Amino acid sequence: MAAFILISSLKVLVVFSVFMLIVAYLSYVERRVVARFQTRIGPNRVGPAGLLQPIADAIKLLTKEEVFPANANRIMFVLAPILSLIPALLIMSVIPFGDSLTLFGQRIDLIISDLNVGILFVFAVTSLGVYGIVMAGWSSNSKYSLLGALRSSAQMISYEVSYGLSIIGVLMMAGTLNLMEIVKSQANLFDWYIFKQPLGFLIFSVCGIAETNRAPFDLPEAETELVAGYHTEYSSMKFGMFFMAEYAHMLNVSAIVTTLFLGGWQGPWLPPVVWFLLKVSVFLFGYIWLRATLPRFRYDQLMSFGWKFLLPLALLNIFATGIFMYL
Amino acid sequence: MVPLNYYLILSALLFAIGVVGVLINRNAIVVFMSIEIMLNAVNLSLIAFSQFRGSPVGQVIVFLVMAVAAAEAAVGLAIILVIHRSRESINVDEVNLMKW
Amino acid sequence: MTLTIFLILALVSVLSSILVITQKNSVISALYLIVTLGSQAVLYFLLGATFIGVLQIIVYAGAIMVLFLFVIMLLNLKRDEFGPDQKKGQRVLAFLFTLFLAVEILAALKIGFSDGGTPAGAVLNPASGSPSEVARSLFIDFLYPFEIVSILLLVAILGVVVLVKKRF
Numbered sequence: 001m002a003a004f005i006l007i008s009s010l011k012v013l014v015v016f017s018v019f020m021l022i023v024a025y026l027s028y029v030e031r032r033v034v035a036r037f038q039t040r041i042g043p044n045r046v047g048p049a050g051l052l053q054p055i056a057d058a059i060k061l062l063t064k065e066e067v068f069p070a071n072a073n074r075i076m077f078v079l080a081p082i083l084s085l086i087p088a089l090l091i092m093s094v095i096p097f098g099d100s101l102t103l104f105g106q107r108i109d110l111i112i113s114d115l116n117v118g119i120l121f122v123f124a125v126t127s128l129g130v131y132g133i134v135m136a137g138w139s140s141n142s143k144y145s146l147l148g149a150l151r152s153s154a155q156m157i158s159y160e161v162s163y164g165l166s167i168i169g170v171l172m173m174a175g176t177l178n179l180m181e182i183v184k185s186q187a188n189l190f191d192w193y194i195f196k197q198p199l200g201f202l203i204f205s206v207c208g209i210a211e212t213n214r215a216p217f218d219l220p221e222a223e224t225e226l227v228a229g230y231h232t233e234y235s236s237m238k239f240g241m242f243f244m245a246e247y248a249h250m251l252n253v254s255a256i257v258t259t260l261f262l263g264g265w266q267g268p269w270l271p272p273v274v275w276f277l278l279k280v281s282v283f284l285f286g287y288i289w290l291r292a293t294l295p296r297f298r299y300d301q302l303m304s305f306g307w308k309f310l311l312p313l314a315l316l317n318i319f320a321t322g323i324f325m326y327l
Numbered sequence: 328m329v330p331l332n333y334y335l336i337l338s339a340l341l342f343a344i345g346v347v348g349v350l351i352n353r354n355a356i357v358v359f360m361s362i363e364i365m366l367n368a369v370n371l372s373l374i375a376f377s378q379f380r381g382s383p384v385g386q387v388i389v390f391l392v393m394a395v396a397a398a399e400a401a402v403g404l405a406i407i408l409v410i411h412r413s414r415e416s417i418n419v420d421e422v423n424l425m426k427w
Numbered sequence: 428m429t430l431t432i433f434l435i436l437a438l439v440s441v442l443s444s445i446l447v448i449t450q451k452n453s454v455i456s457a458l459y460l461i462v463t464l465g466s467q468a469v470l471y472f473l474l475g476a477t478f479i480g481v482l483q484i485i486v487y488a489g490a491i492m493v494l495f496l497f498v499i500m501l502l503n504l505k506r507d508e509f510g511p512d513q514k515k516g517q518r519v520l521a522f523l524f525t526l527f528l529a530v531e532i533l534a535a536l537k538i539g540f541s542d543g544g545t546p547a548g549a550v551l552n553p554a555s556g557s558p559s560e561v562a563r564s565l566f567i568d569f570l571y572p573f574e575i576v577s578i579l580l581l582v583a584i585l586g587v588v589v590l591v592k593k594r595f
Contacts, residue, residue: 076458117558120481127489131461134496138454146500157493177558328551329433329473335536337437337470341444343529348448350521356453356499360460363491364444367467370483378474381552383564386479390565393486394576398583400491404498405587411502 003106011112012093019092023247024054030288037292057240064236069141072233076139081234081241084132087125088248094118095255096180098265098272110265110273111180118179119171122256123164126211129249130156136242140233151299152213152220158306159210159217165314166203169321170260173197183264194261199317201261203310205286208253210306212246215291219299254283334375341368355407355417359400366396433473440466453499457492464488475553478561 028043028050035042044050068074098110115121130153137149170193174182186192194201210217234242258264258279265272297305341364348361370389377385411417443462450456464487471480554560565573 115477117477117481120478120485120558124481124484124489127485127493130489130493131496134493134500135458138496138500150497150500153493153497157490329429332536333433333437334470334474336533337440339529339532339536340441342532343525344441344444344448346528347521347525348444350525351518352448354453356495356502357448357450357456360447360456360495363460363487364447364463367464367487371467371470374471374474374476374479378476378551378553378556381555383555383560384568386476386556386561387565387569389479390482390561391569391572391576393482394580397486397491398580400494401587402583402590404494405590408498408502409590417502 007106007108008112011108011110015092015097015112016089019089019248019251020244022251023244024058026247026251026284027057027243028053029284030291033285033288034292037289061237061240066238067233067235069233072141073139076135078238080132080136080139081238081245082132083135084129084245085241085248087129087132088245088252090125091122091252092255094121094179095252095259096183096264097276109180114178114180117177119167119177119182119260122252123160126163127157127160129211129245132242132245136234142233145233148220155213155217155220155299155302155306156211158303159207159310162203162306162310162314163207163211165311165318166200166207167260168314168318169197169200172318172321172325179259179264183259183266186263186266189263192261192263197261197317197321199313200321201257203314203317204261205257205283207306207310208257209287209290210302212249212253214246214250214287216294216296217302219296219302250284250287251280254280254287257283331375331379335372338368338372338375341365341371353418353420355410355419355422356404358419359403359407363396363400366392429473433470436466436470436473440470454496457495457499460495461488461492464492474556475551476556478556478558 031053032042032044032050042050043053046052046056068077093112094115096109096111096114100107100109102108133149133156134153137145137147137152140146170182171177173193173196174185176182176185209215213220255276258276262279262283264279265276267275270278345361345363345365345368348364349358352358352361370392373385373389373392377383377389407417410422414421440463443459443466446459447456447463450459464483468480468483468488471477471483
C-alpha cells in the first residue's frame with residue numbers, strides 16, 4: 001500500500017512538472033513557428049534565442065492588476081479559470097507514456113491510472129471542461145462574455161458528439177476501452193489505427209481542434225470577434241490560467257490522438273517515452289500549422305459543419321467498420 | 328466493506344430530499360432539478376442491488392433510465408421556455424389557468 | 428477505508444442536494460446539483476460499476492446539466508423573485524409528509540429484508556460492472572428496450588424543436 005502511494009505520487013509529480021513545462025514552452029514554440037510561417041522571427045530577445053519568454057510572460061501576468069467587474073459574482077469569477085484548467089490536467093492521468101519499467105523489484109507501468117474505461121474517462125472529463133467557459137461568461141456580468149461563452153460552449157458540446165463517435169471504429173477493432181491495451185495492440189507499424197481508420201483519424205482531429213477552440217474554429221475567442229469572447233473581463237493570472245488551459249487541452253488532444261491512432265509509445269530503437277513525445281510534437285506542429293494557415297469559420301458554418309457533415313460521416317465510419325469487421 | 332443497507336438508506340434520504348424540493352419550490356427549473364435528484368436516488372439503489380447480486384441487469388436499467396431522464400429534461404425545459412415566452416414568469420403557482 | 432470514503436461521499440451528496448433545493452439563485456442550485464451528480468458517480472465507482480459511473484458524468488453532469496445552465500442563462504432570471512407561500516403552512520406540511528415518506532421507505536426496507544435474503548450478508552461483486560458485462564446484457568436481453576429508447580430520444584428531439592420554434 002505504501003509503495004503504491006509512493007510510486008503514484010512520484011508519477012504524478014513527474015507528469016505534472018513535465019506537462020506544465022511543455023504547456024509553458026508551447027506558447028513560445030507557437031509564437032516562433034507562426035512567426036516563421038509569416039516570414040518574421042518571433043520572440044528572440046529575452047534570454048538565448050528567446051527561451052526565457054514564457055517566464056517573462058508569467059511574471060508579467062502575475063504582476064498585473066486584478067480587475068473584478070462591477071456586480072460580478074466573485075466566487076464564480078475566480079472559480080471559472082480553475083474549472084477550466086483542472087479537466088485539462090486530469091486527462092493526463094490516463095495517458096500511457098511508455099511500457100512498464102522494473103525498478104527496485106517493483107513493476108511500474110508508465111501510466112498514472114490504468115482505468116478499464118480509460119477512453120470514456122477522457123470523454124467524461126472533456127465534457128466537464130464546458131463548465132469553466134459557461135461560468136466565466138455568466139459571472140463576468142457582461143454581454144460580450146455571455147454571448148461568447150454561450151457560443152463557445154454550444155460549439156464544444158456539438159463537436160463532442162462526433163468526437164466520441166469517431167473513435168468507436170478504433171474501439172471496435174481494439175476490442176477494449178483500456179488505453180494501455182489499445183497501445184499494445186498497435187505493435188507493428190501497419191497496425192497503427194491511422195492506417196486502418198483514416199476517416200476516424202480525420203474526424204477525430206477536426207473535432208479535437210474544435211473542442212479546444214483553436215483556429216480555424218476559434219470564433220468564440222478570437223480577438224477580432226466579440227471583443228475576446230468569454231475571457232474579455234479577465235486579467236492577470238486568471239487570464240493566464242485560461243491561456244494555459246487552452247494549451248493544456250491542445251496537448252491532451254495530441255496525446256490522445258497519439259495513443260489511439262499513432263501507436264502511442266510503440267517504435268523501434270529509441271526509448272518509448274521519446275517516441276511518445278516525438279509523435280505528440282508532430283501533431284502539435286500540425287495544430288500550429290493549421291492556425292497559421294487557415295481562415296476562421298463563421299459561426300453558422302461551424303455548427304452546420306459539425307452537425308450536418310461530421311456527424312453523418314462518423315456514423316458512416318462506424319457502419320463501414322462494422323461491415324468490414326464482419327466480413 | 329460497506330453493507331448494502333447503507334446504500335439503500337442513502338438512496339431513501341436523497342429521494343426524500345428530492346420530494347421536499349418538488350413540494351416547496353416555486354421556480355419550475357428547481358422543481359426539475361429536484362426530479363433529477365429523485366431519479367438519481369433510484370439509480371443509486373438499482374446499481375447497489377445490481378452489484379450485490381452480481382447481475383448487470385440493474386445497470387442496464389439505469390442506462391435506460393438515464394436516457395429517458397435526458398429526454399424528459401429536454402422536453403420539460405422546452406416547455407418552460409415556451410411558458411416563459413408567453414407569460415414572462417416561471418413561477419409554478421402562477422401557471423393555474425385550469426384551476427377551478 | 429471504503430467505509431470512510433462512503434461516509435464522506437454520502438455527506439457530500441446529501442448536503443449538496445439540500446443546498447440545491449434551498450438556494451434562491453437558480454444558477455447556484457444548478458452548480459450544487461452538478462456536485463451531487465459528481466458524488467453519485469464516485470459512489471458508483473465505489474460499488475465497482477465503472478461503466479455507469481463514467482456514463483453518469485458524461486450524460487448527467489456533462490450534458491443534461493449544461494442544458495439546464497443554458498436554459499437558466501437564456502431565461503435571465505432575477506434573484507429571489509418568488510414571493511411568499513400561497514397557502515399558509517405549505518412548507519411545514521411538505522416537510523411533514525416527506526418525513527412520513529422517508530420513514531415508510533425505511534420501514535418497508537427493514538420489513539422486506541427481515542425474512543432471510545438479508546442485505547447484511549450480501550457480498551459486492553465488482554466484476555458485473557465492467558463495460559463488456561453491461562453491454563452483453565444490454566444488447567442481448569434488452570435489445571428491444573434499447574431500440575425503443577433510441578426512438579424515444581428521436582421523438583424528444585423533434586418535440587423540442589417543434590415546441591420552441593417561433594414561427595412555422
